Amino acid sequence: MNTTIFPNKLGLLPNTLVNGLLATIGMMLCSPSAYSADIVRISAEIRDHMGLQTDEVGPAMIPRTLSFVGRVEPIPERRYLVTSRVPGRVTSLSAVEGQSVVADAVLVEIETRQPGNPPPTLALRAPFAGLVTKVSVIMGQGVEAGQTLIEVANLDEVFGRAEIFESLIGEIPTAARARIRAEAYPKKFFAGTLERFGGEVNPANGALPAWFRVANPKNLLRPGMLTDFRVIISETNATLTVPVSALLGNAASPFVYVGRDKEGLEYRRALVKTGLRGENRIEILNGLSPGNRVVSVNAHLLGLSATGEAPKNSHGHDHGGHEGHGHDHGGHGHDEGKGFQLNAYVVWWLAGGLGLSVLLNLFLLLGRRRRQVRPGESS
Secondary structure (H helix, E strand, O other): OOOOOOOOOOOOOOHHHHHHHHHHHHHHHHOHHHHOOOEEEOOHHHHHHHOOEEEEOEEEEEEEEEEEEEEEEEOHHHEEEEEOOOOEEEEEEOOOOOOEEOOOOEEEEEEEOOOOOOOOEEEEEOOOOEEEEEEOOOOOOEEOOOOEEEEEEOOOEEEEEEEEEHHHHHHOOOOOEEEEEEOOOOOOOEEEEEEEEOOOOEOOOOEEEEEEEEEOOOOOOOOOOEEEEEEEEEEEEEEEEEEHHHOEEOOOOEEEEEEOOOOOOEEEEEEOEEEEEOOOEEEEEEOOOOOOEEEEEOHHHHHHHHHOOOOHHHHOOOOOOOOOOOOOOOOOOOOOOOOOOOOHHHHHHHHHHHHHHHHHHHHHHHHHHHHHHHHHHHO
16 A cells, blocks of 8 residues: 555655655645745845835834815914905005015005095005915005905914714814825825814715814915815824834735844844834734834835845845855855745745654554454454
C-alpha cells in the first residue's frame, strides 16, 4: 500500500518527503506572507533620497464626526447697510467692493435736493472697520431716501451655516465643535462652535440650518463661500494610534513599516488590526506596541524597495535596499530583487509541513498494520 497523499508513481522520492513537499507547498500558497519580504534594509544614501519620516506609536484623541455642507455668512450684528436719509445724487464715491475701510471713513457723498447754492451735500461714513462687501450705486446716480447704497461687514468673525439632516439633529451636542474647510482653501481648516439652530426644517431638503461661529482674523472666509463641515459628536481616547499616512495595504490586510534601528536603515513590515479612524490618526488594536516608530511619510517607497520596483532616483542602485535581508540573494543575481525570497516564514512552513507529513504517514502506517493483523486473529 502506498501511504503518500498522492501516488508516487515514479518512485524517485521517499514517500514521506513527497508528502512533506506537497503539504508545505499547499500551506505556502494559502499564505502569501510566507514568501513576502518582511524586513527591508536600505543604505544611508537611499534613506536620504527617500525622505522617510517616522512617528511614534502613542495615545491620541480620535473624534467621531458627521459631515455636512454649507456656506459662509456675515454675522448680522457685524453687518451694516449704508443708506441715504434724503433724496439726491451721488457726487463722490470712495468705496469699491472688496476694499478694507476704517471706522468713520467717508464712503459716498450725496448732493441733496434741498435748496441752496450750491445744494448741501451729505457724507455717508463707515460705521466700523470692516470690508466693503457690496456697492449698489455709481457716480452721478440719483438716489432716494432709504435706498441702500453700500454694504459693509466686519469679517473678523463669521457664521458658517451648515445644513443638518433632520435624522441627525439629535446627535449634535450643545456647543458642538466643527472643523470647517472652504473650497477656496482646501488645505486649511477653520474652527467653529455651534451657536444656534434654525427655527424650522426646510421641507425642500429636510435639513435644519445650524450656525457655527468661526474666527476669521485674516478675512479669508468671505460671505457665500461653499464649505464642508466635520462636526465632532464624540471623542475616544485611543491608547495606540499612528498617522493615517503610515497605513498601507488594503482594508483586509493593512500594514505599517516599523523602524528597527536608530539610524533608520532597517524596517519591519507589521500587519495591524485597526479601530477608530480620525482625520489624522487611526487607532491600532493589534500588531504594534507603545514606543514603536512607524514610517509616516513616503512609506510606500519602502514597499517598492522590498519588491525591487523603487524608482531609480530613490533607490540608488539595484540591490541597495536588499542587502542583508536575512534571505538568499545568490539565486537571482541582479534581477532587481524580484522572484522568490526566503525568510523565516518559509522555514516555519517547511518545518510544519514536514512534521505534518510524518504524522500523516504514521497514522496511515498504523492503519495498514491493523488491517494486516485482523485476518490472522480471526483464523
